[in-house]
Amino acid sequence: MSSTSSQPPADGVPRPPDVVRRLALLWDPPQPSGRGRRARLTLDDVVGAGTTIADTEGLEALSMRKVAARLGVGAMSLYTYVPGRTELLDLMIDRAFAELPLPPATATWRDGLAAYARAHWELFQRHPWILQTNMWRLPLTPAVLDAQECGLRTLVDTGLPERQVVEILGLVDAFVRGLARSTVAESTEKDASGQSNDEYWTSMSSFWVDHFDPQRYPTMLRIWDAGGFDAEATPFDASLDRLLDSVEMAIDRARGAR
Amino acid sequence: MSSTSSQPPADGVPRPPDVVRRLALLWDPPQPSGRGRRARLTLDDVVGAGTTIADTEGLEALSMRKVAARLGVGAMSLYTYVPGRTELLDLMIDRAFAELPLPPATATWRDGLAAYARAHWELFQRHPWILQTNMWRLPLTPAVLDAQECGLRTLVDTGLPERQVVEILGLVDAFVRGLARSTVAESTEKDASGQSNDEYWTSMSSFWVDHFDPQRYPTMLRIWDAGGFDAEATPFDASLDRLLDSVEMAIDRARGAR
DNA sequence: CCCCTCTCTCGTACGGTGTACTGGAACTAG
DNA sequence: CTAGTTCCAGTACACCGTACGAGAGAGGGG
Known part of the structure; x- marks a missing residue:
């Protein structure tokens, strides 16, 4: 793991990585859970907004506040969908790699x-x-x-x-x-x-x-x-x-x- | 150019790159200039301190304030030696590459x-x-x-x-x-x-x-x-x-x- | 000698960042 | 209706790069 972490200097208090939660988010879809207030956004909305910003303005322009603004939402609201910026980046990378047209196993x-x-x-x-x-x-x-x-x-x-x-x-x-x-x-x-x-x-x-x-x-x-x-x-x-x-x-x- | 720039999001007001000054600093040694107050540090001190921090704590820990602290100096004092963090990084890279033991032209x-x-x-x-x-x-x-x-x-x-x-x-x-x-x-x-x-x-x-x-x-x-x-x-x-x-x-x- | 000018020094301040905390809003299950 | 659970967002903190400007120290010209 770690991979993209240490991208920001781990500002403020570093927040322990919690590798388990991070992997769970990537590998198990976020279950809607029924109870409680309905979510205005989906995880995919957040990841998509982040990708759009990074595509057009570069990675250095990707900030939580900017992603939130693009979604018409408060900055802290993102943290209900994503543990932090590092994990958002992991999700963006995964989404991008999912676009790859992989060749079939039958090819030479x-x-x-x-x-x-x-x-x-x-x-x-x-x-x-x-x-x-x-x-x-x-x-x-x-x-x-x-x-x-x-x-x-x-x-x-x-x-x-x-x-x-x-x-x-x-x-x-x-x-x-x-x-x-x-x-x-x-x-x-x-x-x-x-x-x-x-x-x-x-x-x-x-x-x-x-x-x-x-x-x-x-x-x-x-x-x-x-x-x-x-x-x-x-x-x-x-x-x-x-x-x-x-x-x-x-x-x-x-x-x-x- | 640009190379390492856009490493920080270009915080605050971006300060135009001024490529000319940047290159001059790299290629022409900083003349001591005699007049005015004596400098407490040399450019090499600054670059060396930055390199030490990056070596031991990683690039993400390299901040102007930390470099200054290591030199026992105020953060803003660094800006008399170096135009900004980007240029400091360029100088650090140059210093590092200067360590390379390059093979002689006589080798196969x-x-x-x-x-x-x-x-x-x-x-x-x-x-x-x-x-x-x-x-x-x-x-x-x-x-x-x-x-x-x-x-x-x-x-x-x-x-x-x-x-x-x-x-x-x-x-x-x-x-x-x-x-x-x-x-x-x-x-x-x-x-x-x-x-x-x-x-x-x-x-x-x-x-x-x-x-x-x-x-x-x-x-x-x-x-x-x-x-x-x-x-x-x-x-x-x-x-x-x-x-x-x-x-x-x-x-x-x-x-x-x- | 003074003073002027030049340089280095650095406290303060601004706008940016990630995110912890907290109180409230909105929904559903019982 | 109430309790439980979730999402929302404002405020706050520590940190970042660096613009600005006032002060400190040193040399040269008068």
């Missing part, structure tokens, strides 16, 4: 793994805030485990030893997250730096003339001149194909050694 | 790249908060560019097209960060969940009995039984070697096609 390992990677890639475009969650690991939620299960399933019958299956899936995950990160960066940086596009560009290029020393960074200069850095815009699929080639090599080797 | 590409990866790996063990900075990209600081230059240099003369050099180094970076993340997670999670080790363990295992459905996750179960997940503790070097094998394959192919 290569098609399946490619679909797995592409699905994550597109998810991170749609919900870039997931990459901001600073999680050490993803939270242990149903949809997240579904995705992991699916990814592992694509490789488990290829003859690879189990450890390598885990290792390779980790590599694929890191690859997708890394590439998504830099792609999102490119689109975020410009408007995040405030003001106009021009102002950003001029201050950016002032870096190259004022501080960048070509003698100190000859390789970078050479690669830049050869257009190597424009390739950040290289299609995702080409890089993925090369990665899958190396996976195929590992599989072939494992089969040969058997 | 494989030795150099392995040394590059291992140096980063060890850096992230020493300063795990770097993995928490949520940066879209690393800041454009001298030491960070030194490291990138070094990484690119190991591959630039191997016959790979420039784009693939950039792409492969990105993959290596993502790999190291990903593996470091999950390794750090393992050591952090336990004490981060507060209380005793026992309490953590019992609440953790309560997950497996209360919520984990083996029918839903057969592949995970199978890999678990085969010990595939213990392999997270697999030596870093073994995984790295396999990654480098795939790089070698890419190089051979590029040479063959030439």
